[in-house]
Amino acid sequence: MNTMTLWHITGWEFAALAFAALLVGFSKTAVSGANTVSLAIFAAVLPARASTGVLLPVLIAGDLLAVLTYRRHAHWPTLWRLFPAVAVGVVAGTLFLVWADDEIVRTSIGAILLLMAGVTVWRRRRADTEEEPDSVATRSGRVKARSYGVLGGFTTMVANAGGPVMSMYLLSAGFRKLGFLGTSAFFFLIVNMSKVPFSVGLGLIDGRSLLLDAALVAFVVPGAFIGKWAVNRINQRLFEQLVIGATILGGLQLLLR
Numbered sequence: 606m607n608t609m610t611l612w613h614i615t616g617w618e619f620a621a622l623a624f625a626a627l628l629v630g631f632s633k634t635a636v637s638g639a640n641t642v643s644l645a646i647f648a649a650v651l652p653a654r655a656s657t658g659v660l661l662p663v664l665i666a667g668d669l670l671a672v673l674t675y676r677r678h679a680h681w682p683t684l685w686r687l688f689p690a691v692a693v694g695v696v697a698g699t700l701f702l703v704w705a706d707d708e709i710v711r712t713s714i715g716a717i718l719l720l721m722a723g724v725t726v727w728r729r730r731r732a733d734t735e736e737e738p739d740s741v742a743t744r745s746g747r748v749k750a751r752s753y754g755v756l757g758g759f760t761t762m763v764a765n766a767g768g769p770v771m772s773m774y775l776l777s778a779g780f781r782k783l784g785f786l787g788t789s790a791f792f793f794l795i796v797n798m799s800k801v802p803f804s805v806g807l808g809l810i811d812g813r814s815l816l817l818d819a820a821l822v823a824f825v826v827p828g829a830f831i832g833k834w835a836v837n838r839i840n841q842r843l844f845e846q847l848v849i850g851a852t853i854l855g856g857l858q859l860l861l862r
Contacts, residue, residue, distance in 0.1 A: 630826060637786075661797060666826075690751040691761075695758040695759070697755070715857070722853045753770055782836070
């Protein structure tokens with residue numbers, strides 16, 4: 606990619622990216638799903654392909670903070686069942702990025718955002734399931750884990766948009782708030798770290814993009830602290846409604862751009 610474009614963002618555009626970085630920190634420690642708003646902002650301000658490379662280190666910073674906060678609540682049997690399928694999805698997403706140009710990537714991100722909005726609505730209607738987390742050990746649970754794993758790996762590689770997919774899976778498996786946050790924290794830290802070599806090889810991450818990341822990471826930290834404070838206070842239903850609305854608007858903006 607031509608990362609020189611990263612040096613030509615305006616003050617208002619940087620402010621938008623900083624707000625998106627703040628949302629990343631918040632989503633990692635409070636409400637998974639706000640990342641979709643961050644994704645829409647990054648893809649609107651930056652070239653679509655470049656946006657995925659710039660956003661990835663910001664997400665990793667948020668993942669590290671989430672792991673430090675909720676590391677004791679991870680459910681590792683679930684994680685080990687997911688990783689092989691996720692790897693298949695990441696490879697498929699990498700091959701797609703090799704083939705796709707910026708316009709196709711932008712359109713794909715918009716479509717994925719709209720898909721994730723639909724996924725989130727469906728997830729909320731299924732959130733009252735009574736299954737336990739160890740239900741993933743059953744045959745149907747393994748099939749479900751593989752299906753969600755491949756889709757999550759593909760969407761996270763192409764658009765850093767695997768959050769709603771995995772959120773739906775973890776909720777459908779019966780995870781409560783702390784187990785959900787701890788398991789997703791380790792999941793996305795490991796998956797996002799594994800994406801770095803692919804992104805570097807595709808030219809999505811380089812020295813210039815990392816300099817911009819260094820400035821944006823400063824906004825992830827306060828977002829994470831706000832999320833930690835708010836996790837037991839926030840009206841999650843209202844916030845998710847706002848996230849869904851913003852995601853739909855962001856997806857339509859990218860599709861019609």
